Amino acid sequence: MVATLSINLNAVAMLRNRRDLPWPSVTGLGRVALDAGASGLTVHPRPDQRHIRFSDLGDLRALIDDEFPQAEFNIEGYPSEEFLALVEKHEPEQVTLVPDDPAQNTSDHGWDFAKHKVNLTEVTKRLKSHGMRVSMFADPTPDGLEIAKETGADRVEFFTGPYGGAYADPKAQAHELALLERAALKAVELGLGINAGHDLTVANLPALVKIMPTLSEVSIGHGLTADALEYGMRLSVQRFIKALG
Numbered sequence: 001m002v003a004t005l006s007i008n009l010n011a012v013a014m015l016r017n018r019r020d021l022p023w024p025s026v027t028g029l030g031r032v033a034l035d036a037g038a039s040g041l042t043v044h045p046r047p048d049q050r051h052i053r054f055s056d057l058g059d060l061r062a063l064i065d066d067e068f069p070q071a072e073f074n075i076e077g078y079p080s081e082e083f084l085a086l087v088e089k090h091e092p093e094q095v096t097l098v099p100d101d102p103a104q105n106t107s108d109h110g111w112d113f114a115k116h117k118v119n120l121t122e123v124t125k126r127l128k129s130h131g132m133r134v135s136m137f138a139d140p141t142p143d144g145l146e147i148a149k150e151t152g153a154d155r156v157e158f159f160t161g162p163y164g165g166a167y168a169d170p171k172a173q174a175h176e177l178a179l180l181e182r183a184a185l186k187a188v189e190l191g192l193g194i195n196a197g198h199d200l201t202v203a204n205l206p207a208l209v210k211i212m213p214t215l216s217e218v219s220i221g222h223g224l225t226a227d228a229l230e231y232g233m234r235l236s237v238q239r240f241i242k243a244l245g
């Protein structure tokens, strides 16, 4: 099984928001990503709209519906009433529930499933009644996965931040991989589908997919955007030099 790649557009949106101008275009780069073979688009709108704006969601939904009907839209976020109303309006194929508080810089942990079981169960039922797949952001540990399953979740998305962050320390990286492998085995045993994301890169993906043969999807934003800048810089410099005459 080869995992599918969903492109997270948060980093592109953050660059766009530096100016009151429409570039880089979130929808335009979403189009490039899908045209290049990505299986879907991911966004993580935060309450302050500091990167993805709520108004981006309709544009991205239309892009997929009109031009890439086989692609999936994945919306991630904390299940506040505002978030739930957004996803009900834009009907992504997948909703990933993440335990972020509004002030958080980025996602840095999975759910405490025992503590939030009642709410997660209610929210999952609500989202699934609209036909959306529900995935839950989870730390790479078997603890709590049974409860995750009981909430009705279809999948868990393992938080790979510590794995990605261990890029300069092979021993720490191997340790994080072993944790991910153990957690994934438990998820498989429970019949939960597996997604993974956060700080994944071209360098750290091969080892991850090797220990997670049943991985369904990775969502990648920061590392992929950095890669696009690095590998696109030469061509862009040449284009600007040409524009100078």
Ligand SMILES: CC(=O)[C@@H](O)[C@H](O)COP(=O)(O)O
Pocket (backbone or CB within 6 Å): 008, 010, 011, 043, 044, 051, 076, 098, 105, 106, 107, 137, 197, 198, 221
């Ligand atoms: C849940 C997760 O790991 C990603 O959605 C991550 O939170 C991306 O969001 P930012 O781009 O805002 O860091």
Ligand SMILES: NCC(=O)COP(=O)(O)O
Pocket (backbone or CB within 6 Å): 008, 042, 076, 157, 196, 197, 198, 199, 200, 219, 220, 221, 222, 223, 224
């Ligand atoms: N769900 C993780 C995600 O969408 C992207 O995270 P990152 O690659 O921006 O760290």
